[in-house]
Amino acid sequence: HLQSTPESYHLLGEKEFKIMKQDVYIVNTCTVTNIADRKSRQMLNRAKKQNENAAIIAAGCYIQALSNEERDKLGFDGYIGTNHKGEVVEIVEEILKGKNVQQVSDMLHECNYENISLEEKGEHTRTYIKIQDGCNQFCSYCIIPYTRGRVRSRNPEDVVAEAERMVELGFKSNLCGLARVLKKDIDAVIDSDLSYAHLFIGTSPLHRDYKLKKSKEEILNQAIEAVEYAKDHGITVEFSAEDATRTELNYLIEFYKGVEGAGADIINVPDTVGILVPSTTRDLIRILRKKI
Numbered sequence: 001h002l003q004s005t006p007e008s009y010h011l012l013g014e015k016e017f018k019i020m021k022q023d024v025y026i027v028n029t030c031t032v033t034n035i036a037d038r039k040s041r042q043m044l045n046r047a048k049k050q051n052e053n054a055a056i057i058a059a060g061c062y063i064q065a066l067s068n069e070e071r072d073k074l075g076f077d078g079y080i081g082t083n084h085k086g087e088v089v090e091i092v093e094e095i096l097k098g099k100n101v102q103q104v105s106d107m108l109h110e111c112n113y114e115n116i117s118l119e120e121k122g123e124h125t126r127t128y129i130k131i132q133d134g135c136n137q138f139c140s141y142c143i144i145p146y147t148r149g150r151v152r153s154r155n156p157e158d159v160v161a162e163a164e165r166m167v168e169l170g171f172k173s174n175l176c177g178l179a180r181v182l183k184k185d186i187d188a189v190i191d192s193d194l195s196y197a198h199l200f201i202g203t204s205p206l207h208r209d210y211k212l213k214k215s216k217e218e219i220l221n222q223a224i225e226a227v228e229y230a231k232d233h234g235i236t237v238e239f240s241a242e243d244a245t246r247t248e249l250n251y252l253i254e255f256y257k258g259v260e261g262a263g264a265d266i267i268n269v270p271d272t273v274g275i276l277v278p279s280t281t282r283d284l285i286r287i288l289r290k291k292i
Contacts, residue, residue: 015284016064018116022050025048025051026042027043027047027056029059031059031062031147032274033275040058041240048076049180055078056077057079057091058076063081064080064082064147064148077100078091078094078101079102081105083112084104091103105147107148108145108150109154110149115155117162118169119165121170127171129163131210132152132153133149134148135151162215175194176197176198178198178200179198180201181199181222183229186230187286189235196238197235199223199226199237199240200228200239200240200268201219202241202242203219203251204243206246206247219255223255223262224261225262227263239259239264241255242270243270243272245270245271257291267288
């Protein structure tokens with residue numbers, strides 16, 4: 001939430017946001033599920049209701065997925081696609097001059113990585129450094145390549161510079177290598193002189209049948225072998241069952257018991273496509289903690 005002064009913009013706290021009417025609302029949207037689409041529209045309409053004279057700007061993946069005509073029908077003042085978030089202040093200033101702005105690129109043909117860095121430390125004790133965006137897989141059930149574009153990597157020098165800046169800001173880090181359950185991926189973690197690996201493999205029926213084309217037993221055995229290989233090399237292992245929340249509960253329990261028995265140090269339960277609400281997330285974690 002930004003508030004403008006004659007000299008600059010500054011961030012508003014959550015309490016200030018709730019009690020103050022704003023001149024500009026920027027809603028960063030999601031489109032990973034139809035529920036996310038609906039919630040994005042609700043948040044935009046809520047902002048308009050809170051101050052009908054405010055400039056309403058819709059940004060992010062839901063907006064990226066719409067056509068120009070669909071965006072026009074929403075009736076807001078500005079639209080920012082997934083590769084133009086770094087231009088938000090300039091876009092706001094154009095909108096405040098009375099212009100309607102649609103800054104949305106064709107992500108399937110976007111080659112540039114939008115380099116946005118953290119410049120100051122907030123209230124959080126952890127931070128993240130993004131090094132890549134997009135996806136080239138074009139799975140039939142996933143919209144990500146159309147909203148985030150094809151794979152684009154950040155300049156290595158920029159990654160190192162931001163890591164150094166995070167240290168200067170006081171963040172403490174434990175570098176982790178993300179790896180598939182493949183020996184070559186785990187070897188890359190080892191060769192990078194890292195002591196922490198986050199391994200993953202898909203476990204839901206969709207992943208098993210259409211992406212991996214493997215049985216439950218094959219996937220579990222591959223995961224166990226990967227954990228054992230990493231542990232043999234002294235690696236701390238965190239393990240994710242990709243699309244865990246759409247995986248059959250009995251198989252999910254069996255799977256996590258298997259990787260834990262192989263030596264996994266941390267179990268991660270990802271809600272990959274965002275189907276859970278807080279209460280169902282709590283219930284699932286309680287069951288897994290009891291069973292594993």
